[in-house]
Amino acid sequence: MLxxxxxxxxxxxxxxxxxxxxxxxxxxxxxxxIWNALRSKLSWTHYRSFAG
Structure with a gap:
C-alpha cells in the first residue's frame, strides 16, 4: 500500500x-x-530522534 x-x-x-x-x-x-503540543523551536531532527 505504501x-x-x-x-x-x-x-x-x-x-x-x-x-x-x-x-x-x-x-x-x-x-x-497532538499537533498543538509541538514546540516550534524543535527541528525535524529532534522529532526524528524522539520517534525513532
Missing amino acids: KNLAHAHTQKFGKGFNVCNLNNMRAFFLAFS
Missing part, C-alpha cells in the same frame, strides 16, 4: 514521497499526533 501511495504522491507532488519518507511521516504522526 508503495502505491508513494508512487501516486510523487506523481502529484514531486520528490520526497518515497516509501522510506512515508514511513517517517507516519512515525512522526504517531509520536506527535
Whole structure:
C-alpha cells in the first residue's frame, strides 16, 4: 500500500514521497499526533530522534 501511495504522491507532488519518507511521516504522526503540543523551536531532527 505504501508503495502505491508513494508512487501516486510523487506523481502529484514531486520528490520526497518515497516509501522510506512515508514511513517517517507516519512515525512522526504517531509520536506527535497532538499537533498543538509541538514546540516550534524543535527541528525535524529532534522529532526524528524522539520517534525513532
